[in-house]
Amino acid sequence: MAFKHPLARGSQVWVAKTLDNRERPTLVIVTTIALDPSHKNYKKSLVDKLSGAARDYLTETKEAEAYVLVNRLRDWKMRAT
Numbered sequence: 001m002a003f004k005h006p007l008a009r010g011s012q013v014w015v016a017k018t019l020d021n022r023e024r025p026t027l028v029i030v031t032t033i034a035l036d037p038s039h040k041n042y043k044k045s046l047v048d049k050l051s052g053a054a055r056d057y058l059t060e061t062k063e064a065e066a067y068v069l070v071n072r073l074r075d076w077k078m079r080a081t
Helices: 044-061
Strands: 009-018 023-031 066-071
Touching: 023 044, 044 066
Parallel strands: 023 066
Antiparallel strands: 009 023
């Protein structure tokens, strides 16, 4: 069963390696909502809804050990360092 949510544009389980070289399956959720609290369009309620749905999904399916929310690559903006 794949993770589906109106605020998610896609999702997939990827294996992430921890610092001690253990593999950890992680649900990566791509979204278009603003995830940065300093962004003018950030809405905590939307981030909370999507995060809650991800936690519920992981509790039910045990498909992964963690989740991460990311924006689509084309929505990333270059930041001056």
